[in-house]
Amino acid sequence: MVKDGFTSKIKEISEQNPNLCMQCGTCSASCTGIGAMEELPRQVMRLLQLGKDKVLESPSIWMCTTCLTCTARCPRGIDIARVMEALRVVNLRQGNEVLVLEDIPLELLTEVPQMALTSGFRKLSA
Amino acid sequence: MAIPYFPGCTLKTKATGLDDSTRATLAALGLEVAELPEWTCCGTVYPLAQDNYMGKVAAARILINASKEDDGRLVTVCSFCYNVLKRVNHAIKNDEETRTKLTQFLEEEYAGETKLVHPLELLRDDVGFDTLQKKVNNKLKGIKVASYYGCMLSRPAAEMQFDEESENPTVMEDLVSAMGAEAVDFKYKTTCCGSYQVMKTYDLVVKKVREILEGAKAKGAQVIITSCPLCQFNLDWIQEKIAEEDSSFDKIPVLYFTQLLGVALDVPVEKLGLEKNYVDPKPLLQG
Numbered sequence: 001m002v003k004d005g006f007t008s009k010i011k012e013i014s015e016q017n018p019n020l021c022m023q024c025g026t027c028s029a030s031c032t033g034i035g036a037m038e039e040l041p042r043q044v045m046r047l048l049q050l051g052k053d054k055v056l057e058s059p060s061i062w063m064c065t066t067c068l069t070c071t072a073r074c075p076r077g078i079d080i081a082r083v084m085e086a087l088r089v090v091n092l093r094q095g096n097e098v099l100v101l102e103d104i105p106l107e108l109l110t111e112v113p114q115m116a117l118t119s120g121f122r123k124l125s126a
Numbered sequence: 127m128a129i130p131y132f133p134g135c136t137l138k139t140k141a142t143g144l145d146d147s148t149r150a151t152l153a154a155l156g157l158e159v160a161e162l163p164e165w166t167c168c169g170t171v172y173p174l175a176q177d178n179y180m181g182k183v184a185a186a187r188i189l190i191n192a193s194k195e196d197d198g199r200l201v202t203v204c205s206f207c208y209n210v211l212k213r214v215n216h217a218i219k220n221d222e223e224t225r226t227k228l229t230q231f232l233e234e235e236y237a238g239e240t241k242l243v244h245p246l247e248l249l250r251d252d253v254g255f256d257t258l259q260k261k262v263n264n265k266l267k268g269i270k271v272a273s274y275y276g277c278m279l280s281r282p283a284a285e286m287q288f289d290e291e292s293e294n295p296t297v298m299e300d301l302v303s304a305m306g307a308e309a310v311d312f313k314y315k316t317t318c319c320g321s322y323q324v325m326k327t328y329d330l331v332v333k334k335v336r337e338i339l340e341g342a343k344a345k346g347a348q349v350i351i352t353s354c355p356l357c358q359f360n361l362d363w364i365q366e367k368i369a370e371e372d373s374s375f376d377k378i379p380v381l382y383f384t385q386l387l388g389v390a391l392d393v394p395v396e397k398l399g400l401e402k403n404y405v406d407p408k409p410l411l412q413g
């Protein structure tokens with residue numbers, strides 16, 4: 001993936017238009033990732049509006065739990081969770097992943113329900 | 127006639143308590159379910175990338191197989207399975223490109239005919255809470271129960287169509303009342319527990335879990351119920367970790383709604399899989 005024109009790629013994969021965002025911050029206030037994220041969802045949307053490709057490297061996109069609270073509440077009807085997913089997908093398709101089996105503590109690995117592994121790897125691993 | 131039933135992977139391994147208690151309670155209420163033949167993993171999460179069709183194939187195959195059974199419905203209880211199956215079915219029904227791609231790949235004719243139902247909906251619509259109320263014992267009398275829905279049952283509202291208000295569902299509270307227990311309302315009921323981030327951003331999940339537990343306890347809840355094995359794990363297992371470091375921490379059992387229902391219906395306790403719970407619910411349930 002080239003960074004040139006990355007916003008059009010994000011728009012295509014997410015089928016969402018970040019330019020509709022009016023920066024109200026409802027998504028950030030509702031976000032599960034608050035406290036762990038540097039850029040909150042509102043700021044992610046702003047970076048996309050400005051075409052700043054550093055958003056692709058934002059650790060925040062990997063803190064998302066795809067809980068869809070932001071999506072449920074956005075007054076502009078933007079499916080923000082899809083935008084966050086598109087930012088991950090663009091990374092994952094280049095092999096940039098954050099969840100690696102070897103890094104999961106054994107104590108957790110042996111106890112977590114299977115769905116934690118399948119969902120985590122689907123969202124966070126290439 | 128038996129309704130096809132999709133347990134999903136987690137119910138065959140870590141969450142056998144949810145599988146056992148679902149089957150036992152539905153049977154006790156005269157609802158016969160039959161495991162769907164040759165089922166596979168549903169894919170766990172609904173792909174949010176427009177061009178990810180492969181992530182929908184497994185769910186599509188399950189829905190198609192269910193459509194070949196006579197009943198027309200498919201029952202599943204795991205919140206993740208319910209979410210992904212329902213969303214894929216919605217996409218097949220409403221999006222022509224998705225329908226064409228998936229059915230051509232699977233070489234099947236299917237337009238979303240299978241009706242996916244959650245046992246909570248079966249209890250409300252097929253059994254009826256009024257009828258249920260007449261069938262329960264009084265073992266849960268006075269027990270305060272917080273109903274935790276999490277994310278997957280009701281979001282996104284337009285596709286899930288679960289209960290009347292997506293941000294404030296009440297079907298579990300209505301079930302709690304019908305079981306003879308006392309439903310407490312708490313504001314964290316549709317918040318996220320942190321989900322699969324337990325493996326990557328563990329501290330975030332501990333924070334979310336604490337909020338949910340403290341929110342429920344502040345309302346006087348003595349037990350939390352859920353239908354999601356990942357919520358159950360996060361809320362239950364992490365409590366043990368918190369308690370190891372903080373001896374003043376008050377633990378609260380986290381059960382599947384079907385386990386609590388089983389107690390109310392006099393289902394033999396060995397059929398409820400309570401031994402897999404980390405925080406022991408027996409002292410509470412034995413009164």
Ligand code: SF4
Nearest residue numbers: 021022024025027074
């Ligand atoms: S809630 Fe919607 S409009 Fe408001 S900041 Fe977030 S994306 Fe923008």
Ligand code: SF4
Nearest residue numbers: 031064065067068070
């Ligand atoms: S889907 Fe992701 S970005 Fe949106 S509220 Fe949940 S964690 Fe935050």
